[in-house]
Amino acid sequence: xxxxxxxxxxxxxxxxxxxxxxxxxxxxxxxxxxxxxxxxxxxxxxxxxxxxxxxxxxxxxxxxxxxxxxxxxxxxxxxxxxxxxxxxxxxxxxxxxxxxxxxxxxxxxxxxxxxxxxxxxxxxxxxxxxxxxxxxxxxxxxxxxxxxxxxxxxxxxxxxxxxxxxxxxxxxxxxxxxxxxxxxxxxxxxxxxxxxxxxxxxxxxxxxxxxxxxxxxxxxxxxxxxxxxxxxxxxxxxxxxxxxxxxxxxxxxxxxxxxxxxxxxxxxxxxxxxxxxxxxxxxxxxxxxxxxxxxxxxxxxxxxxxxxxxxxxxxxxxxxxxxxxxxxxxxxxxxxxxxxxxxxxxxxxxxxxxxxxxxxxxxxxxxxxxxxxxxxxxxxxxxxxxxxxxxxxxxxxxxxxxxxxxxxxxxxxxxxxxxxxxxxxxxxxxxxxxxxxxxxxxxxxxxxxxxxxxxxxxxxxxxxxxxxxxxxxxxxx
Ligand SMILES: NC(=O)C1=CN([C@@H]2O[C@H](COP(=O)(O)OP(=O)(O)OC[C@H]3O[C@@H](n4cnc5c(N)ncnc54)[C@H](OP(=O)(O)O)[C@@H]3O)[C@@H](O)[C@H]2O)C=CC1
Ligand SMILES: Nc1nc2c(ncn2[C@@H]2O[C@H](COP(=O)(O)O)[C@@H](O)[C@H]2O)c(=O)[nH]1
Ligand SMILES: [K+]
Numbered sequence: 001x002x003x004x005x006x007x008x009x010x011x012x013x014x015x016x017x018x019x020x021x022x023x024x025x026x027x028x029x030x031x032x033x034x035x036x037x038x039x040x041x042x043x044x045x046x047x048x049x050x051x052x053x054x055x056x057x058x059x060x061x062x063x064x065x066x067x068x069x070x071x072x073x074x075x076x077x078x079x080x081x082x083x084x085x086x087x088x089x090x091x092x093x094x095x096x097x098x099x100x101x102x103x104x105x106x107x108x109x110x111x112x113x114x115x116x117x118x119x120x121x122x123x124x125x126x127x128x129x130x131x132x133x134x135x136x137x138x139x140x141x142x143x144x145x146x147x148x149x150x151x152x153x154x155x156x157x158x159x160x161x162x163x164x165x166x167x168x169x170x171x172x173x174x175x176x177x178x179x180x181x182x183x184x185x186x187x188x189x190x191x192x193x194x195x196x197x198x199x200x201x202x203x204x205x206x207x208x209x210x211x212x213x214x215x216x217x218x219x220x221x222x223x224x225x226x227x228x229x230x231x232x233x234x235x236x237x238x239x240x241x242x243x244x245x246x247x248x249x250x251x252x253x254x255x256x257x258x259x260x261x262x263x264x265x266x267x268x269x270x271x272x273x274x275x276x277x278x279x280x281x282x283x284x285x286x287x288x289x290x291x292x293x294x295x296x297x298x299x300x301x302x303x304x305x306x307x308x309x310x311x312x313x314x315x316x317x318x319x320x321x322x323x324x325x326x327x328x329x330x331x332x333x334x335x336x337x338x339x340x341x342x343x344x345x346x347x348x349x350x351x352x353x354x355x356x357x358x359x360x361x362x363x364x365x366x367x368x369x370x371x372x373x374x375x376x377x378x379x380x381x382x383x384x385x386x387x388x389x390x391x392x393x394x395x396x397x398x399x400x401x402x403x404x405x406x407x408x409x410x411x412x413x414x415x416x417x418x419x420x421x422x423x424x425x426x427x428x429x430x431x432x433x434x435x436x437x438x439x440x441x442x443x444x445x446x447x448x449x450x451x452x453x454x455x456x457x458x459x460x461x462x463x464x465x466x467x468x469x470x471x472x473x474x475x476x477x
Contacts, residue, residue: 001318001348001457008461011315013297014342015467020458024446029439030203033449034067038330038352039268039289040240041215043067043205045347045450046434047332048427049357050074050219050244051300052390053382053418056367057084057216059360059427061091064214066204066431069353071217071242073385075394078229081218082236088216089237093206094163095183095191098123103130103148107141112369114138115378115425118179119194120364124151129189131155132182158193160185166201169193200428204435215239217270222256227263234265242270244292246303246386246411249279254286261287273334275316277323284327291329292355293320297336299358300384303411314349321350340437347438347450348457358382362418363427370420378420384412 004020026032036045044067048055052073060070072084091097099113100123114120114135121134124147131151141150156176160183163169173181173195180194207215217240218233220226230241243256248271257271271283272292280291294317296303296310304310313336321331333346334355346354360366361382368380383389388410395406424430447453 001350001454001459004458004460008315011312012461013312013314014336014345015464016312016461017314017345017459018462018466018470019344019348019441019444020460021444022446022456022458024443026443026446026448029436029443031448032439032442034435034438034442035450036330036352037450038332040069040207040353041209042069042207042353044207044431044435045351045353045438046343046431047071047217047353047355048360049298049334049355050217050242051357051361051382051385052393053361053368053380054357054366055360056365057087058097059363059365059367060084060216061088061097061214062365062427063431064088064207064216065091065093065096066200066428067207068431069207069215069217069240071219071240071355074219074221074244075385075390078232081229082232085216085218085233085236085238089209089213091214092191093208093212093214094201095193096197098182098189098192100125100189101147102126103146103151105147106143107138107145107147107150108143110135110138110147111143112371114364115370115420115422117425119196119426121155121180121182121192122147123182123189123192124148125189129182129184129187132157132180132192134180155181157182157184159183160190163193166198169198169201170195173198196432197428200432204431209237209239213237217242219244220256220260221245222250222252226256227259230260230263230265234263234267238267240268240270241265242272242292243288244270244272246273246295248272248274248292249276249282254282257283257286257288270332272332274320275311277319280320280323280327280329280331284324284329289329290352291320291324291331292334293317293331293351294334294336294355298334298384298412299336299338300382300387300412300416301335302384302413303386306411314345317346317349317351321352325350340434341441343434344438344441345459347453348441348445348459350454352450358416358418359430360427362420363430364420364425365427373417378422378425379417380420382416382418383414386410387412387414389414
């Protein structure tokens with residue numbers, strides 16, 4: 001990457017910069033390869049943040065099916081963490097994971113799982129498969145009614161033997177005038193498929209392990225029995241381990257990396273969070289393969305306002321990625337991503353992958369129920385991992401005095417409302433938007449791969465008015 005002018009006099013964040021188009025020999029946005037090449041087998045440079053309100057097993061599986069990686073957060077009992085990893089590994093790679101409820105479940109319960117979208121539906125199952133209730137059929141139904149009342153014979157089901165590939169699944173749905181269908185293997189449900197997911201399976205490549213199962217990462221903190229935890233996660237099949245704390249450039253982190261590295265688990269080690277080249281040197285020397293970069297840019301994060309500590313994220317990524325490259329390591333840009341352009345800029349600055357938290361919290365696949373506000377808009381709750389809410393969850397077993405001491409240092413917000421986009425309610429819809437933007441960015445730079453994008457990206461610095469000019473106008477001026 002290079003700056004078009006003499007370069008910045010001060011640190012920059014994503015809104016401060018723009019990409020300049022240059023001559024391109026890349027003829028199609030579909031011929032761009034987005035693989036991160038950071039030692040993981042990901043095919044998409046998108047990682048979901050290890051936040052309780054963001055990455056549960058369902059979101060991790062969905063993201064891996066499209067080539068990315070979900071990091072299951074550390075704030076769970078070890079057994080639950082290992083179960084979550086095993087659950088992801090058991091999910092289909094070709095079809096979507098079914099959302100399943102009993103016939104006796106109510107319409108109100110189903111509405112907490114799905115907004116009214118033609119691309120989604122509930123599979124009704126007890127000891128056997130009973131049928132489906134498309135999400136749109138929930139509209140207008142009595143909240144207390146059992147889902148069995150909404151089961152209809154006319155909804156189409158596809159059989160595995162009839163689906164050769166994504167194209168044939170898409171065509172079968174069109175022929176049946178359906179947008180969503182269950183997939184059955186000899187009467188047993190193995191997943192679901194929608195027109196969009198069938199299409200996606202022709203564009204994205206799943207991120208899988210050596211045995212062809214969906215990949216998943218998990219986080220550990222820097223205190224306690226880190227070795228025991230790391231070993232148990234590796235036994236459960238985790239593909240990437242993330243050692244995570246607010247201030248990653250501290251002695252306890254360096255020791256934690258050395259301890260996990262000493263186990264020789266044979267899986268990539270991510271460590272953070274850091275924002276300086278010095279920190280990259282120390283953490284890579286301790287054994288980290290990938291650095292998680294970002295202090296303070298997160299949407300749930302109050303660190304900068306509480307402590308003044310942090311660094312504008314574009315410069316943080318640029319400096320750390322440069323040093324990481326010299327040391328044979330890589331960088332994940334973590335936090336502050338709100339638009340596809342931010343992903344493109346993080347990659348231009350040298351990141352191998354981009355970590356997204358809050359943006360993904362407002363999706364069907366994120367943990368937690370869908371809530372509805374007074375105006376009928378759907379949302380999910382989110383909170384920071386250093387918020388009072390998260391600290392109480394993490395340290396609830398401590399005596400009240402110790403817990404009160406810990407909560408004094410909270411650096412995140414405890415309650416935030418993240419609305420589902422009615423036109424993009426699924427994390428996959430957001431991935432479509434992100435990858436469409438980023439594929440296009442690559443071609444504007446004349447890059448067919450991430451390595452070429454790192455090389456060819458040309459970046460300018462803009463005023464606030466320049467940034468404003470780039471925004472679309474919802475109404476006339
Ligand atoms: N990217 C970011 O900007 C930030 C991210 N977070 C996220 O919040 C989660 C919780 O992280 P964390 O608060 O580190 O909790 P952890 O449970 O990982 O514990 C952090 C440990 O580091 C010690 N420590 C020393 N200095 C600091 C410091 N300045 N901030 C925090 N701990 C410090 C703590 O001791 P003691 O408590 O005695 O001080 C404690 O032993 C993680 O997921 C983290 O990524 C949190 C803040 C910023
Ligand atoms: N300072 C804090 N940072 C936090 C907290 N919870 C999460 N985070 C960081 O934010 C990113 C995600 O950023 P987003 O803009 O996509 O939401 C996450 O990976 C953490 O590094 C917090 O409570 N305080
Ligand atoms: K912030």
